[in-house]
Amino acid sequence: MxxxxxxxxxxxxxxxxxxxxxxxxxxxxxxxxxxxxxxxxxxxxxxxxxxxxxxxxxxxxxxxxxxxxxxxxxxxxxxxxxxxxxxxxxxxxxxxxxxxxxxxxxxxxxxxxxxxxxxxxxxxxxxxxxxxxxxxxxxxxxxxxxxxxxxxxxxxxxxxxxxxxxxQRVLEDYKELVGRCWGGELGEIKSINVNVGPLSQLCNLPAETTPPDIDWEMWLGPAAWAPYNAARCSGNFATDGGSWRSYVDYSGGGMTDWGAHHFGGATFAVDVRELQPVEIEFHNDPEGKHLTFKYANGILLHHNRPKTENLVVEGTPGEKRPAKPVPTYKGEGGIYGDFIHCVKTREKPFRDIELAVNTVAVSHLGTIAYQLQRSLKWDPAAQHFPGDEEANRFLDRARREPWQL
CATH class of the missing domain: 3.40.50.720 (NAD(P)-binding Rossmann-like Domain)
Known part of the structure; x- marks a missing residue:
C-alpha cells in the first residue's frame, strides 16, 4: 500500500x-x-x-x-x-x-x-x-x-x-542509432557511452512566505519537511539548481532526468533494455571520474567516459550480423497513442513500466557508485548489492507519514 x-x-x-x-x-x-x-x-x-x-x-x-x-x-x-x-x-x-x-x-x-x-x-x-x-x-x-x-x-x-x-525520446531521438544497431551494420555490439549529469544536490534555500495558491504540505508529501521556497518547487527543466529536478529530496538531477532519455536510448540501441547491470565499475582517472556498467551478456555501458561523445557505439568493424525487427509504438499518435492503444487492447506499451524501471535503475546504480566512490556488484533478481551493507542502505529512503510504500 x-x-x-x-x-x-x-x-x-x-x-x-x-x-x-x-x-x-x-x-x-x-x-x-x-x-x-x-x-x-x-x-x-x-x-x-x-x-x-x-x-x-x-x-x-x-x-x-x-x-x-x-x-x-x-x-x-x-x-x-x-x-x-x-x-x-x-x-x-x-x-x-x-x-x-x-x-x-x-x-x-x-x-x-x-x-x-x-x-x-x-x-x-x-x-x-x-x-x-x-x-x-x-x-x-x-x-x-x-x-x-x-x-x-x-x-x-x-x-x-x-x-x-x-x-518519447527513447524511440524518437535515437531512432537512427537504434536502426543501425538492430540492422546489423555495426556487427556485434560491444559497448555504448552515455554522457549525462549532474547528480542532484542538497537544497538549503531559505524560507519564503508560502503563497495561498499552493498546498505546501501536499507538495512535499513523502519528502522530508522543508520550508517553502519558490525555487525549491519550480517545475522548470534545469537540473543544476533552482528547480525541484535539481534536489536530492525530489529528484536524481540530470543523472535521472536526462538519464531516462539517454540511458533509455542507449539500452534500447544495444538491446539490453530488458536487463539490469550486474556490476558497476568506478574509475577515478586523471581525466575524470566515470563508470562502466557490465551486463551479464557482456555488453558494456560507459558513463561519461573521457574523450568519448554521447551515444558512441563500439561494434565490430567490417562485420555485419542479421537484422532484426525494431520494436516500435503501437497504434497512432506517438507514445501517447501507443499508451491509449494498449489501454484498449491490454497489450504492453512500448515503454512498459518494467523497461522504464530497468532504464532508471542504471541512473540510480550509477549515482550510488559515485556517492560511495567505489565499484559495486548488483543482483538484478534479488534487487540488492550482495554482501554490501553500506550500498544496500541506498536502496530506499525514509518517507513522511502517512506516505509509506
Whole structure:
C-alpha cells in the first residue's frame, strides 16, 4: 500500500466529493464525424498539470478517442488553468478539479490517468492508481529509488494494469542509432557511452512566505519537511539548481532526468533494455571520474567516459550480423497513442513500466557508485548489492507519514 487507510471522516468527505461529480456527457456523446461515441472513448484524468503535465494533458485532449474529465494539482491556479483548457476544448464546464489526487482516483468513471508530478511522488501515485483500477502513463524518471521500481512493476502486474513510462525520446531521438544497431551494420555490439549529469544536490534555500495558491504540505508529501521556497518547487527543466529536478529530496538531477532519455536510448540501441547491470565499475582517472556498467551478456555501458561523445557505439568493424525487427509504438499518435492503444487492447506499451524501471535503475546504480566512490556488484533478481551493507542502505529512503510504500 502506498499510504495508510484514510480515516472514516476522510473517506466520507472523499465519497461525498465523488458523488457530487456530474455524469459526464457532451454534445458528442453519441459520436459524430471522426469522434467515437462516449462508450468507446477512454475516460482520463491528470495528476500534476504544471509544465510537462500540461503538455501531456494537451496531447490526450487532442485525441478523439479520449474523454478528459478531471485534473489534480496542489496549485489552485494550475488546476484552474487545466480545467479551462479541457472545458474550452469540449465547450462545456465538466472537467472537475482536485487538490488531493486520491479523490480523483476514487472516481469509478475514470479509466486511466497521466502522472507528471515531481519524481518523489511517482511510485506512490502509480501504485495507488493501479490499486484503484486505473491504467497509468507516468512521466520519466519513473522512480526516485531502486526499491520503488519492483513495487511499481508488481502493482501493474497484480492489478492487470497498463503502465507506460513517458520518455518519447527513447524511440524518437535515437531512432537512427537504434536502426543501425538492430540492422546489423555495426556487427556485434560491444559497448555504448552515455554522457549525462549532474547528480542532484542538497537544497538549503531559505524560507519564503508560502503563497495561498499552493498546498505546501501536499507538495512535499513523502519528502522530508522543508520550508517553502519558490525555487525549491519550480517545475522548470534545469537540473543544476533552482528547480525541484535539481534536489536530492525530489529528484536524481540530470543523472535521472536526462538519464531516462539517454540511458533509455542507449539500452534500447544495444538491446539490453530488458536487463539490469550486474556490476558497476568506478574509475577515478586523471581525466575524470566515470563508470562502466557490465551486463551479464557482456555488453558494456560507459558513463561519461573521457574523450568519448554521447551515444558512441563500439561494434565490430567490417562485420555485419542479421537484422532484426525494431520494436516500435503501437497504434497512432506517438507514445501517447501507443499508451491509449494498449489501454484498449491490454497489450504492453512500448515503454512498459518494467523497461522504464530497468532504464532508471542504471541512473540510480550509477549515482550510488559515485556517492560511495567505489565499484559495486548488483543482483538484478534479488534487487540488492550482495554482501554490501553500506550500498544496500541506498536502496530506499525514509518517507513522511502517512506516505509509506
Amino acid at each position: 502506498s499510504c495508510r487507510q484514510p480515516t472514516r471522516r476522510k473517506f466520507l468527505q472523499t465519497a461525498a466529493a465523488v458523488a457530487s461529480v456530474p455524469y459526464v456527457i457532451t454534445s458528442k456523446a453519441l459520436g459524430q464525424g471522426d469522434v467515437p461515441p462516449a462508450s468507446d472513448r477512454i475516460v482520463m484524468g491528470g495528476i500534476g498539470i504544471g509544465n510537462m503535465g500540461a503538455s501531456d494533458q494537451g496531447a490526450f485532449l487532442g485525441r478523439p478517442d479520449v474523454q478528459y474529465v478531471a485534473v489534480s494539482d496542489v496549485r489552485e491556479s494550475v488546476r484552474k488553468t487545466a480545467k479551462e483548457r479541457a472545458d474550452q476544448h469540449y465547450k462545456n464546464g465538466d472537467c472537475q478539479t482536485y487538490n488531493d489526487f486520491r479523490e480523483l482516483l476514487a472516481r469509478d468513471d475514470i479509466d486511466a490517468v497521466h502522472v507528471a508530478t515531481p519524481d518523489h511522488w511517482h511510485a506512490i501515485m502509480v501504485i495507488e492508481a493501479c490499486r484503484h483500477g486505473k491504467d497509468v502513463y507516468c512521466q520519466k524518471p519513473e522512480t526516485l529509488t531502486l526499491r520503488e521500481g519492483p513495487l511499481m512493476i508488481d502493482a501493474a502486474r497484480r492489478y492487470a494494469r497498463v503502465v507506460s513510462g513517458g520518455s
